[in-house]
Amino acid sequence: MNVDGIRRALTTAARDGKVDSADVDRIMLQARDGGGLSVTERATLLKAADGFDDATKQRLLSHLAAMGQTNAWVNIEAKGQLANVEGRYANLTLTVPGLSARVGLFDNAFALKGKAKADGVLQLTIDGKKLSVPVRAGESAQAILERAKTQLPATFAGVVLGGDVQPYDPAAFSGRAARNGEQAAHLMLYKPSALGLQPGEKPMRVVVTGYGAFMGITDNPSANMAQKLAERGVKGAIVEYRRLDVTPAAVEQFMGEMRRAPPDVILSMGVTHGQAQVEERPENLLGAAPDGNNVQMQERKVREGGAHELKTDLPLETIDWALQGFGADRQVFTSRSDPNYQPDRSAYLCNFLGYNLAAEFGAAPKTTAGFIHITPETKVEQMAAVLDAISAKQLDARRTSNGPTS
Numbered sequence: 001m002n003v004d005g006i007r008r009a010l011t012t013a014a015r016d017g018k019v020d021s022a023d024v025d026r027i028m029l030q031a032r033d034g035g036g037l038s039v040t041e042r043a044t045l046l047k048a049a050d051g052f053d054d055a056t057k058q059r060l061l062s063h064l065a066a067m068g069q070t071n072a073w074v075n076i077e078a079k080g081q082l083a084n085v086e087g088r089y090a091n092l093t094l095t096v097p098g099l100s101a102r103v104g105l106f107d108n109a110f111a112l113k114g115k116a117k118a119d120g121v122l123q124l125t126i127d128g129k130k131l132s133v134p135v136r137a138g139e140s141a142q143a144i145l146e147r148a149k150t151q152l153p154a155t156f157a158g159v160v161l162g163g164d165v166q167p168y169d170p171a172a173f174s175g176r177a178a179r180n181g182e183q184a185a186h187l188m189l190y191k192p193s194a195l196g197l198q199p200g201e202k203p204m205r206v207v208v209t210g211y212g213a214f215m216g217i218t219d220n221p222s223a224n225m226a227q228k229l230a231e232r233g234v235k236g237a238i239v240e241y242r243r244l245d246v247t248p249a250a251v252e253q254f255m256g257e258m259r260r261a262p263p264d265v266i267l268s269m270g271v272t273h274g275q276a277q278v279e280e281r282p283e284n285l286l287g288a289a290p291d292g293n294n295v296q297m298q299e300r301k302v303r304e305g306g307a308h309e310l311k312t313d314l315p316l317e318t319i320d321w322a323l324q325g326f327g328a329d330r331q332v333f334t335s336r337s338d339p340n341y342q343p344d345r346s347a348y349l350c351n352f353l354g355y356n357l358a359a360e361f362g363a364a365p366k367t368t369a370g371f372i373h374i375t376p377e378t379k380v381e382q383m384a385a386v387l388d389a390i391s392a393k394q395l396d397a398r399r400t401s402n403g404p405t406s
Contacts, residue, residue, distance in 0.1 A: 003041040006031055007048055010056065019056040025085040025105055028063040033077050036067065050219075054212070058243050061227045065241035066106040068231035071194040072203065072238040074108040074156065079123035086167035096120035096135050099144075102165050102186075106240065109171035111186035112141035113164055122148065126189065129153050142182035149187060159188045159202060170240065170261055173202035196235045204237035204264035204398070206391055209254070211270050211349065214246035214292035221376045222269040228380045229267075229387055236395045237264065244268075244353070246292025251353050255360060258369075264394050266357060266369035267314075267387055270350035276332045276378045278319060279344050279371045280312045282354035287347030299347075302355040310358040314370030315393055322389035323382060331378050332386060344373060365401070368394050 006027055013023035031037060037045065042064060049057045067073050078101050080094040089102040089109070098117035103110055110124070115138060122133040122144060133148045142160065149158040161175040164184035171188060178185040190203045197203065208230050210223030223243040230241035240263070244250045258266060284306045288299040316334045323330050323337070335341040344351055354371030361369040368390055374383065 002034075003037065003044045003048070006045060010052065018053045021055065021059045022085040024056055024059040024063070025090065026082065028060070029082065029090055029103075029105070032067065032075050036075065037064075042068065058212075058223075061243075062106060062241055065227050065230035065239070069233040069239060071191065071233050071235070072108075074189040074191065075125075075127050076103055076108065076110045076189065077125040078103060078110065088170060089165060089167045091167075094122065096122055099135075099141070102167070104165075104171055107171045107238065108189040109165055109186050110145075110189070111165040111171075111184070112145055113184045115140055115183055116144070124148060126153065126156065140181045140183050140185075142178040142180065142185040145178070145185050145187045152189070155191055155193065156189055157192050158190075161186050161188065170205075170257075172205060172261060190238070195237070198399075201236075201399075204234075204391065204395055206234050206237040206239045206265040206267070206387070207242060207258070207263045208239060208387065209242040209244055209266070209268040209353075212243050212245050212292060214349075215290070217271065220271055221378070222271045222374055225269055225374055225378065225380065225383055229384060232380070232384055234387060234391045237391050246349050247295070248286065248291065248297065248349070248352060251349060251356060254353075255356050258367075259360060262361070262364065262367045264367060264398070265387075265391050266361070266367065267390065268353050268357060268369075268371045269374050269383075270353075270371070272344070272350075272373040272375060274373070274375075275338070276374045277338070277341065277372070278312060278314055278316065278332070278334045279350065279354045279373060280314075280316065280335055280341075281309050281343040282312070282351050282358055282371065283309050283343075283345065283347070284355055285347045286349075286352050289348060291349065302352055303359055306355070306359055310355060310362060312354070312370040313358055313362045313368055314372075315368070315390060318389045318393050319386050322385045325385075326382055330382070332372065332374070332382050365397065 009027045013019045049060050080092040083091040083093050088105050092101040099114045116135045118137050120135045124131040131151045145160045160178045162178035162182050165186045173188050208226040210226035211220050227241050230239040284302045320337050357369040361367045
């Protein structure tokens with residue numbers, strides 16, 4: 001399906017000017033299975049997305065951000081019928097009776113559930129290469145996926161994990177190994193050489209976020225920046241793009257997800273008309289102001305009992321080093337590089353997220369997390385240099401702590 005086909009399909013699916021996210025997912029799955037999108041088609045679709053309703057646009061951007069990471073994205077197809085879409089996964093009915101499958105929409109996950117009721121063949125396509133996995137009656141999901149793993153092309157690696165992939169949780173490369181006979185298991189795929197990983201190493205998970213509309217800003221530059229950073233990708237990692245609503249509830253929901261499944265790196269961003277800078281000292285205060293939905297917030301602590309001020313978890317020295325090469329064109333600063341540096345004291349949702357990240361992950365060495373304000377003029381290349389440097393430092397720390405097979 002080319003870009004014109006996607007636009008026609010989205011227009012057909014629209015009801016009252018809006019498109020359900022499940023329809024967006026179904027249409028993008030068809031585009032993936034049809035060979036993906038060319039660079040020109042992606043650019044055209046990105047431009048066309050501005051004409052979609054906000055929810056459709058954001059879901060579409062999430063798909064494009066995932067698929068755009070050519071060093072990390074693995075397109076997985078399975079012969080069967082699409083039953084429905086739940087959260088982050090497409091549910092499939094397979095040709096082998098007794099087995100059902102889930103395919104990740106934004107990650108490289110293929111999950112099986114059940115026991116084969118008859119002999120058959122599981123037919124998969126991994127980035128264009130067809131795999132035929134023989135299945136015997138009575139076999140479990142774990143046994144079938146282990147056999148599929150042995151057929152992977154030489155440029156791919158896989159991890160078989162135990163348990164079912166929950167439809168609203170992001171799949172990861174960490175977890176317990178699948179046990180013999182396990183009836184629910186999932187196979188995570190990645191490209192070690194393309195990601196610059198050492199033998200046996202698993203990819204990191206990097207999450208980048210921006211904010212949505214608020215106070216008259218309808219097209220928030222921070223969300224656009226997050227999408228572009230995700231699409232560029234990061235060496236050693238698979239990057240996840242998120243756009244958060246400008247509300248305390250959206251931030252708290254995001255923090256809950258990160259707490260349940262901590263990634264290696266979280267880089268969150270918001271927009272300012274002041275100076276682009278690392279927010280190094282978030283304060284424990286949410287002010288009385290309208291949120292992004294124009295609902296009045298009440299002044300309160302970000303976290304009851306928390307310190308008045310916290311230090312960012314982001315590595316300032318590493319960030320300054322990464323930005324030195326831009327010389328006089330440098331646009332993003334820290335207290336070390338700007339003698340007039342002043343922390344954000346707006347007590348708004350940017351500070352609310354920054355404080356939560358510092359409180360949650362400041363003492364957690366396996367996750368580096370923090371907040372940066374950008375401006376509408378901040379160049380993608382500079383924020384990409386920041387994200388690359390933070391991620392490289394985290395990967396090096398993981399290697400030092402756990403060795404290359406972590």
